[in-house]
Amino acid sequence: MSVLILGSSLRGLDAVARTLVSRGEDVLLFDSEHPGAPEGLEGRVTVLPSEWHRSFVEGVDRIVTSPWFAENKPPIADALAEGVPVLTEAGFGLEAVTAPVVAVTGTNGKTTVTLAVADMLAKSGVRAVAAGNVGSPVSSLDHDSYDVAVLELSSYQLRFIGRLAPAAATVLNIAPDHLDWHGSMEAYTAAKASIVEGAPESAVFAYNVDDPRVVEIASGAPCVTVPCSGTHVPPGGNGVEGDDLVVGDLRFGLPITDPSFRLDLCIAATLALAVGASEEGVRLALDGFTLGRHRREHVGTAHGVSFVNDSKATNPHAAVAAALAYPSVVLLAGGENKDLDLSPLVSIPTVRAIVAFGETGPEIAALAGDGAVQTDTLESAFDLAVAIAVEGDTVLLAPGCASFDQFVNYMARGDLFRSLAEAHIEEAA
Numbered sequence: 001m002s003v004l005i006l007g008s009s010l011r012g013l014d015a016v017a018r019t020l021v022s023r024g025e026d027v028l029l030f031d032s033e034h035p036g037a038p039e040g041l042e043g044r045v046t047v048l049p050s051e052w053h054r055s056f057v058e059g060v061d062r063i064v065t066s067p068w069f070a071e072n073k074p075p076i077a078d079a080l081a082e083g084v085p086v087l088t089e090a091g092f093g094l095e096a097v098t099a100p101v102v103a104v105t106g107t108n109g110k111t112t113v114t115l116a117v118a119d120m121l122a123k124s125g126v127r128a129v130a131a132g133n134v135g136s137p138v139s140s141l142d143h144d145s146y147d148v149a150v151l152e153l154s155s156y157q158l159r160f161i162g163r164l165a166p167a168a169a170t171v172l173n174i175a176p177d178h179l180d181w182h183g184s185m186e187a188y189t190a191a192k193a194s195i196v197e198g199a200p201e202s203a204v205f206a207y208n209v210d211d212p213r214v215v216e217i218a219s220g221a222p223c224v225t226v227p228c229s230g231t232h233v234p235p236g237g238n239g240v241e242g243d244d245l246v247v248g249d250l251r252f253g254l255p256i257t258d259p260s261f262r263l264d265l266c267i268a269a270t271l272a273l274a275v276g277a278s279e280e281g282v283r284l285a286l287d288g289f290t291l292g293r294h295r296r297e298h299v300g301t302a303h304g305v306s307f308v309n310d311s312k313a314t315n316p317h318a319a320v321a322a323a324l325a326y327p328s329v330v331l332l333a334g335g336e337n338k339d340l341d342l343s344p345l346v347s348i349p350t351v352r353a354i355v356a357f358g359e360t361g362p363e364i365a366a367l368a369g370d371g372a373v374q375t376d377t378l379e380s381a382f383d384l385a386v387a388i389a390v391e392g393d394t395v396l397l398a399p400g401c402a403s404f405d406q407f408v409n410y411m412a413r414g415d416l417f418r419s420l421a422e423a424h425i426e427e428a429a
Contacts, residue, residue, distance in 0.1 A: 002026040002059060004084075006075055007066025008047075012089040012137025014038040016064050017045060019096075019139065030056060030075065054078045061085075064092045067156030072183040090153060091162035093138025101165070102150045102271050105158060105195045106172025106208075108318040109264045110134075111292065113172060114152040116268035116285060121148055124272075124281025133157065148275050155191040156181065168204045168274040169196045170267050174213040175317030179339040189213060199223040204274040206267045209234045226270055230263030238270050245269060245286070250279055255289045258296070260321045265289065294414035296322055299421040302428035304391030307421035310398040311414030316344040319400035323348045326394040330385045332378070332417070334358035335401030343367055345400045353388050357381035359405035377406065378413065382420045395421070 003020050005013055008029035017038050020027045027045040029037060035050040037043075048056055052075050057063070062085040069076050079086050094101070104114045111134045121128035131138055132151035141149065153161070155178055171192055182188040196205050199222055207218040209227035218225045227237030238247045240262050245252040247269045254262055269282050291297065297309040308326070313319040315338070323329045333345050334357040342360060346368040354372035356364035357380070365374035373388075375381050378397075385395045397417040407413040 001061045002028065004028045004030065004048075004056065004060045004063045005065075006030050006063060006069050008034075008036075008038065011066070012093070012139045013064070013066055015137060015139040016089055016092050017041055019092075021045065028056070028060065052078075054082075057082050057084050062087060064089060065160065067154065070181040070183075071159055071187070072181075086160045087162045088157045088160045090132055090138045090151070090157040091160055091164070093141065094161070094163055096143060097138070097141070097149055098143065099146060100148050100167035100275050102148060102275055103153055103164060103166040103169040103195050104151065104172070104271075105153045105155070105192050106170070107175045107177045107192075107315065108313075108321065109172045109260065110152045110154070112261065112264045112295065113170065113268045113271075114150050115292070116265060116289065117272045118150045119288075120268060120272035120277045120282045120285040121150070121275070122281075123284040124276065124278040126276050126281075153195060155188055158194050159187075159191040161194060163198065164195065165198045165200055166195070166203055167200075168206070168271045169199055170206045170271060171195060171208070171214045171217055172264065172267060173208050173211045173317070174217075175315065176340050177315040177317070177338060181338075189217075193217045193220075196221045196223065204271065206238075206270040206274075208263060208267070209237060210263075228263065228266045228270055230259040230261070230266060238266050240266065247273060247282075250282075252283055252286050255286055256291075258325050260325075261291070261296075294411055296325065297414070297418070299418050300425040302425045304393075305386075305389045306394045307417075307425065308394055308396045309414045309417050309421070310396060311403070311410045311417060313398040313400060314338075314402050314410055315340060316342060316400045319398040320344050320348055322398040323351050323396060326350060326396065328352050328393045330355065330389045330393050330395045332357065332381050332385055332395070332397045333364055333400050334361040334381070335399045335403050335413075336360070336405040337363070337401055340401075342400060346371060352393065353385075355381045355384045355388070358399070358401065360401050378416055379420065382417065382424075386424060 008031045030048045118128045118130040127147040129146035134152045203223035205221045208214045227234040229239035233239035294311040299307040310322040329351045356374045361374045365372045403410045403413040
């Protein structure tokens, strides 16, 4: 069999190449940025030129691709036109997974839920691994080291996922994102929905009952469906009552008041219990729960002004949810757009002022009118926000955009904001 790997230098695909070579298959590699064979495979694979040609798909039996190649552009578009089957790295890796799989997707909250499920299982004595879009690539997993695989799966990975029959799954929410990659909201939603399409009847699909798009997906799920909410207990489902998380007949104290994170924990507990977590394991995980870096991370306070880093909010849906968590916000918004409507950023009731920066700064400022000031860099945006903020405000980095206009990733953007805030807080003290 002849297999073409797209993006051979990117995450997880070296493991794919090694697996295929060990099987004696004919492996071709294409990488426009870093052409070359993985270490140790020199001379054992065919490295194609770094400029793409449609002829590269001729005679190929299937393609394993990195998420960086959009479905509506070459090389993927060429492969589909030629009828060549396409599989993502995660889909390739799943072919070797025999343990139960918990599959997690959504526009926002995937990493939080994935790590929470893995922690609940671990604290229950179940060997669990978090992988996929977080942790190890699926193709790199040591299959003797875990009993349950908890996989965070992006829409990129799900678009060509292949065989996925999860024991438990969720779609947390669906809002416009990555439309530059998928080409339309319909295609993006269909990719998310595929997470449950192959589930067996016995599987559990925990879903956000407060999201109409997710409810529609649940209506067609072939398995057990459990409605979940971060604000109430839906009929026949799990949710929040006061400060308690209610999951079936169980009650747990909640470590956080934010409704979006309460939903994440509700769904995580539902999934974990469905695949073997114990009541005590879930309780211990909830008691020790903390938000990850760059997710509404409270940096500190100076002169009554709080500084919060939510650089992970890379789309308007996430930015709006973050801003609604605080009563009075000076919002730092901007970056690289993903063909998304940015107007939700300028109509958040808790936002008192917007400092727009980066590539989309002018667009956001124009949408906001008198409610915004515009600048080029995050550094200058931070200085403007400090000048605008008054006691009781939260200076919130929730950009609503990708970071790639000025940063290598959202983490670098968040690290800069954090360093600026820490320096300001120290000087104020």
